[in-house]
Amino acid sequence: MLFKNIIGQHNIIKDLQLALKNGRLPHALLLSGKSGYGCLPIAMALSQYIFCENPGSDDSCGSCSSCIKTEKLIHPDLHFTIPAFGSEAISETFLPAFRKIFLEHPYFDMADWISAHDAESKQWNITAKECLNIVKKLNMQSFEGKWKIQIVWMAEFLAKEGNRLLKIIEEPPEDTFFILIAENDDRVLSTIQSRCQIYKIPPLHDNDIYTALVGEGIEEDEAAVITRLSAGNYAEAIRLKQHTVGTLDEHFLTWLRTSFRGNAIELTNWVESFNSYNREEQKKFIQYGLNFMHELLLLKMVGKAPRLSDEKKETALKLKNVLDLDQINEICELLNDCGFGLERNANAKLLMFDAGIQLKNIYKKIKVD
Ligand SMILES: [Zn+2]
Numbered sequence: 001m002l003f004k005n006i007i008g009q010h011n012i013i014k015d016l017q018l019a020l021k022n023g024r025l026p027h028a029l030l031l032s033g034k035s036g037y038g039c040l041p042i043a044m045a046l047s048q049y050i051f052c053e054n055p056g057s058d059d060s061c062g063s064c065s066s067c068i069k070t071e072k073l074i075h076p077d078l079h080f081t082i083p084a085f086g087s088e089a090i091s092e093t094f095l096p097a098f099r100k101i102f103l104e105h106p107y108f109d110m111a112d113w114i115s116a117h118d119a120e121s122k123q124w125n126i127t128a129k130e131c132l133n134i135v136k137k138l139n140m141q142s143f144e145g146k147w148k149i150q151i152v153w154m155a156e157f158l159a160k161e162g163n164r165l166l167k168i169i170e171e172p173p174e175d176t177f178f179i180l181i182a183e184n185d186d187r188v189l190s191t192i193q194s195r196c197q198i199y200k201i202p203p204l205h206d207n208d209i210y211t212a213l214v215g216e217g218i219e220e221d222e223a224a225v226i227t228r229l230s231a232g233n234y235a236e237a238i239r240l241k242q243h244t245v246g247t248l249d250e251h252f253l254t255w256l257r258t259s260f261r262g263n264a265i266e267l268t269n270w271v272e273s274f275n276s277y278n279r280e281e282q283k284k285f286i287q288y289g290l291n292f293m294h295e296l297l298l299l300k301m302v303g304k305a306p307r308l309s310d311e312k313k314e315t316a317l318k319l320k321n322v323l324d325l326d327q328i329n330e331i332c333e334l335l336n337d338c339g340f341g342l343e344r345n346a347n348a349k350l351l352m353f354d355a356g357i358q359l360k361n362i363y364k365k366i367k368v369d
Helices: 010-021 039-051 065-071 091-104 110-115 128-136 160-171 206-213 220-230 234-241 247-263 264-275 278-303 310-324 325-343 349-363
Strands: 027-030 076-081 148-152 176-182 197-200
Touching: 010 039, 010 197, 027 039, 039 065, 039 148, 039 176, 076 091, 076 128, 091 110, 091 128, 110 234, 128 148, 128 160, 206 220, 206 234, 220 234, 220 278, 247 264, 247 278, 247 310, 247 349, 264 349, 278 310, 278 325, 325 349
Parallel strands: 027 176, 027 197, 076 148, 148 176
Antiparallel strands: none
């Protein structure tokens, strides 16, 4: 992967390039941030830049044999450790699937990785056997030239077995880089964390996500909605683009109105139609709702709702005058609870019917002047 094909993240890329050029790139680095912010693409572009036979001042050449092998994730000195299932599992067995998913879209995350295996109920881990493998591989000579790179994707999955790696991370064999990637560095074994230099990878800017989506052929208005919903996370944006956004916003406003009227039959009908969405769409609905309430809050506090279309802004302006800040917060909490329930496979019908009643109770506090 070339740096120029990474979405956004210019500052972190510059930092890494500079450290490499000055010979100050730490031998163990931990890239911490959601997968959809681009941690793995950054690790891949950095690896390619290290391996490249004719690197330019700020990117790999993209055409030498090292670049071509790295692009395809088949460079023999580039090692991957990834979460797998089975108590004796080693990453090598899972590598073909890992290559496939990365080459399809490099901004995938753990949820995508699990669903690629249809193995949601499995226990995913990085095993003791895999840790021993890492030590063995890195103690061998490099196959092609100088460098060896070990990428550990989702380093949170290194449970106490990870302690087997402490020595090699602390004193790696010559010309070896460890690039650990974690969604949340706090969940990585503290003994490992303390041996790495941590680079925090921030969420992507909206403009970068929007441009990338339009570049993938998404219509501009759809891209704008997905950008608003994805919260800087391109893995989320890719998931969102697989489900149409169009009707969700209207459905959310209908929920607000239906619950306000408090008619049980209407609410039951609404819940039935909500239930016809698949789980991903239901979660997207909640995200849309949270996004809308957030904009409503901004409208109330600073008079602006930059991420609402004119049409939705009109509805928001009406609501702004009837809901106070506490009520808006309560609705956000309610939506968060619903999202939490859906994540845990609660019964969507019961959940949303109950939420409709709670919403009615929140409205009841409306003061009529
Ligand atoms: Zn090259």
